[in-house]
Amino acid sequence: MISRRAKSIQPSATLSISSTAKELARQGKPVINMGVGEPDFVTPKHIIEAAIKALNEGKTFYTPTRGIPELVDAIVEKAKQDGLDVKAENVIVTPGAKYAIFEAILAVIEEGDEVILLDPSWVSYEPCVQVAGGKVVWVPHSEGFSDAPIEEYVKQKTKLIIINSPSNPLGVVYPKEFLxxxxDIAVDNxxxxxxxxxxxxxxxEGEFVSIAGFDGMPERTIVINGFSKTYAMTGWRLGYAIAPEEITKHMLRIQSHSVxxxxxxxxxxxxxxxxxxxxCVEEMVAEFKVRRDMLMEGLDEIGLKYAPPKGAFYMFVDVGQDSMKFCEEFLKKEYVAATPGSAFGRVFTTWVRLSYATSRENIEEAIRRLKRFLS
Structure with missing residues (x-):
């Protein structure tokens, strides 16, 4: 009854861990959830009020598939402020950035095409490629996580390279040299x-640079972005893509027949x-930095190695043992949820991702429990 395509997809490890953690919390256990990538801030008030205003004004009908013109124009304006040359035809608004990724991959990947992912990468890239019939080629990061030998893995069937900066799960902000x-690889091949x-x-730390702004890249780059992380709007499900018009045109077709x-x-x-x-964004980022510094200090005291956390809100930590077993035991014994590194790729099987999108008090307590667990 079930298709081969559906059977090939594994459940999301991040959501699975989070689900278990929530069930333990419902049972009254003192759970600290550092497994899910969700800001713990309430969506800023002026954003909530704008939605209420729209509801009260009766803006509850179908909209253009691309998105309402006001939002498309706002995205174009943001992109131009970031140094990108963008028109409305390059934009599609989607129900979440994850769906923008899904649509884009369906629009460009055919059966047998190869897609390069940096190991480790966010958990949902690979399933999206699998649904489209593509094949993932994993490229391990070099030491320090600021580079990866992508050039050694490019083949005739390579169709797409996916990068994520700042990175989930690493927290790395890729330098201009790597981008x-x-x-060069993309243009030459x-x-x-x-x-x-x-x-x-x-x-x-460092500077965010979009690869879409490099010479020769606007016509071959699909930029994915959204509102979940920056504006604490995870449950609102709002994202977008900026891409060459031919790609957004076909993403629109997929979207019109799906959501x-x-x-x-x-x-x-x-x-x-x-x-x-x-x-509001500046205040949230400032608080994330305080939490990051707290977690770094705690991990340094314990003596654990981690990737350089220059952005996002994750620490990718080497715990020196099988990551899945570690996460299961850590949650079972100390009620702290973490995500196994094995969920993000093939190489970093002794690493775990800790999300510090939680309170300072939770971080302090999680460090105490981690020390106790490791001892």
Whole structure:
């Protein structure tokens, strides 16, 4: 009864861990959830009010598949502020950035095409490629996580390279030198690049650079972004893609026959997010940095190695043992949820991802429990 395509997809490890953690919490256990990538802040008030206003004004009907013009224009304006030359025809608004990734991969990947992923990478890239009939080629990071030998893995069937900066699960912000190398590989071999920039405003060290701004890249780059992380809008499900017009045209076809468009009144909230005061973002990023520094200090005291956390809100930590077993035992014995590194690729099987999108008090307690667990 079940298709081969559906059987090939494994459940999301991040959501699975989170589900178990929530069930333990319902049982009254003192759970600290550091397994899910979700800001613990309430969506800023002016964004909520914009959605309520849209509801009260009766903006509850179908919208254009691409998204309401006001939001499309706001996305174009943001892109131009970031140095990208974008028109409305390059934009499609989607119900979440994850769905933008799914649509884009369906639009460009055919049976047998190869897609390069950096190991480790976010858990949902590979299933999207599998649904499209493509094959994932894993490229391990070099030491320090600021480079990867992508050039050694490019073949005739390579169609797409996916990069994510700042990175989930690493927290790494890729330097210009690495992005320039990816650009050269893409141009020289006529390869598309998907740049997942969902954490572009959550930067602590270094500078965020979009590969779409490099010479020769606007016509071969699919930029993915959204509102979940920057504006604490995970449950609102609002994202977008910026891509060459031929790609967005076919993404629109997929969207029109699947979800039609994102929720109408949520799109008006998106306009308020992009065009409103960005102080709320600055405050959230400042708090994330404090939490990051706390976690770094605790891990340094324990003596655990981790990837350089320059952005997003994750620490990728080497615990020196099988990551799945570690996460299961850590949750069972100390009620702290973490995500196994094995969920993010093939190589880093002794690493785990810790999300510090939780309170300072939770981080302090999680460090105490981690020390106890390891001892």
């Amino acid at each position: 320039k190398k990816v650009r 006529d390869i598309l690049v998907m740049s997942d920039e969902i954490y572009d405003k959550i930067i602590f 039609s468009h994102p929720t109408s009144f949520v799109q008006y909230a998106g306009v308020a997010a992009l065009k409103g005061d960005q102080k």
